[in-house]
Amino acid sequence: MQQCKTLELLVGLFVASGIVALFFLAMHVSNLNPLTEDEGYTIYARFENSGGLKVKSPVSIAGVRIGRVTNIRFDTQTYESIVEMRIGKQYNTLPDDTSASILTAGLLGEQYVGLNAGGSEDYLEDGSVIEYTQSAIVLEKLIGQFLYQNKSDKK
Amino acid sequence: MIRLTRQLGRYTLQSLAKLGRGSLFLNHTLSGLTEILFRPRLLIRQLYFVGVLTFLIIVISGLFVGMVLGLQGYYTLSDFGAEESLGVMVAASLVRELGPVVAALLFAGRAGSALTAEIGLMKATEQLSGMEMMAVDPVKRIIAPRFFAGFISLPILAALFSAIGILGGEMVGVGLLGVDEGSFWSQMQANLDFYDDIMNGVIKSIVFGFVTSWIALFEGYDAIPTSEGVSRATTRTVVNSAFAVLGLDFLLTAMMFGDD
Numbered sequence: 001m002q003q004c005k006t007l008e009l010l011v012g013l014f015v016a017s018g019i020v021a022l023f024f025l026a027m028h029v030s031n032l033n034p035l036t037e038d039e040g041y042t043i044y045a046r047f048e049n050s051g052g053l054k055v056k057s058p059v060s061i062a063g064v065r066i067g068r069v070t071n072i073r074f075d076t077q078t079y080e081s082i083v084e085m086r087i088g089k090q091y092n093t094l095p096d097d098t099s100a101s102i103l104t105a106g107l108l109g110e111q112y113v114g115l116n117a118g119g120s121e122d123y124l125e126d127g128s129v130i131e132y133t134q135s136a137i138v139l140e141k142l143i144g145q146f147l148y149q150n151k152s153d154k155k
Numbered sequence: 156m157i158r159l160t161r162q163l164g165r166y167t168l169q170s171l172a173k174l175g176r177g178s179l180f181l182n183h184t185l186s187g188l189t190e191i192l193f194r195p196r197l198l199i200r201q202l203y204f205v206g207v208l209t210f211l212i213i214v215i216s217g218l219f220v221g222m223v224l225g226l227q228g229y230y231t232l233s234d235f236g237a238e239e240s241l242g243v244m245v246a247a248s249l250v251r252e253l254g255p256v257v258a259a260l261l262f263a264g265r266a267g268s269a270l271t272a273e274i275g276l277m278k279a280t281e282q283l284s285g286m287e288m289m290a291v292d293p294v295k296r297i298i299a300p301r302f303f304a305g306f307i308s309l310p311i312l313a314a315l316f317s318a319i320g321i322l323g324g325e326m327v328g329v330g331l332l333g334v335d336e337g338s339f340w341s342q343m344q345a346n347l348d349f350y351d352d353i354m355n356g357v358i359k360s361i362v363f364g365f366v367t368s369w370i371a372l373f374e375g376y377d378a379i380p381t382s383e384g385v386s387r388a389t390t391r392t393v394v395n396s397a398f399a400v401l402g403l404d405f406l407l408t409a410m411m412f413g414d415d
Binding site for chain 2: 009010022024054110
């Protein structure tokens with residue numbers, strides 16, 4: 001009887017580990033459920049074009065990652081995209097005239113939000129909106145401009 | 156020339172007869188489900204032998220496969236400056252292909268061969284005929300619990316393999332080679348879909364579990380009841396399971412991922 005109980009226990013553990021693995025795959029690996037954010041505060045930024053930015057893209061300042069993009073919405077009033085970012089609570093001394101731009105890590109790398117600290121005395125708080133923003137650079141537009149410029153130079 | 160043709164004919168007829176016996180056997184096994192519902196203890200015992208004892212080899216292989224994927228993926232992707240995609244590469248290849256396939260191959264080698272040898276020896280020592288004499292159906296009593304144990308275990312093992320492999324890939328990619336942890340996970344989450352990728356992987360592993368258990372048990376049941384016959388049956392189990400898994404994997408992949 002005792003042996004039977006350990007057998008049942010081991011089988012129970014085996015099945016439970018399988019369920020945990022599947023749960024891990026569902027929650028962590030696929031996008032079934034966004035992870036709960038760690039402690040911090042939320043700020044917003046409006047961009048004319050947020051390019052290939054994705055939810056969970058990094059937010060960095062001076063090359064250091066300080067937070068993540070948590071949501072990207074389209075504003076039907078101003079036709080801009082509103083990017084919601086969650087910043088770690090230890091980085092609560094960002095000046096409120098900080099500017100945000102969407103940059104690309106490497107030529108084919110993923111896009112991230114880069115912040116540039118301003119000089120104001122006041123700090124960004126939970127729910128503040130970054131006013132100075134620079135849109136993502138769309139490569140096709142850039143190439144188009146370049147080609148157009150070349151043509152007009154020749155004339 | 157005539158002898159050669161006749162040999163070909165005999166071979167074909169033998170294969171067909173075997174396929175027929177296999178189908179009847181499968182039908183009989185599946186009808187043993189009611190027996191298991193009344194006696195779940197039989198199933199639990201087999202789950203231990205088939206599933207729990209395969210656990211360790213699956214976890215260790217999964218870890219190393221994930222680590223190698225992380226390493227190789229990093230070397231290739233870093234040439235293009237796309238190390239951030241390492242997470243996608245590791246997770247997609249594990250969840251879609253390697254998890255179900257490698258787990259099934261290991262399962263056939265570890266559990267399938269053991270099942271064949273066990274059933275074959277039972278037949279060789281006339282335990283199965285002994286049961287029949289006592290009016291106990293050996294297929295329902297002996298084979299069906301093992302079949303369903305394999306059928307249940309393999310999806311669990313494949314999910315474990317993928318999960319551990321991804322953690323192994325993260326260990327190498329993020330821990331050793333310095334890929335950004337956030338990018339690793341976020342790109343993975345952005346590019347992998349729960350239904351399209353993970354559930355399809357699970358469906359694959361269910362199919363493989365069905366096929367490998369069927370092959371292993373049928374080869375044992377159909378073995379020539381001598382020591383040589385059992386050893387041949389064990390070899391055939393591993394070889395046929397590998398063929399079946401790899402062939403079915405191609406078909407399933409073509410069906411599942413063909414559209415997009």
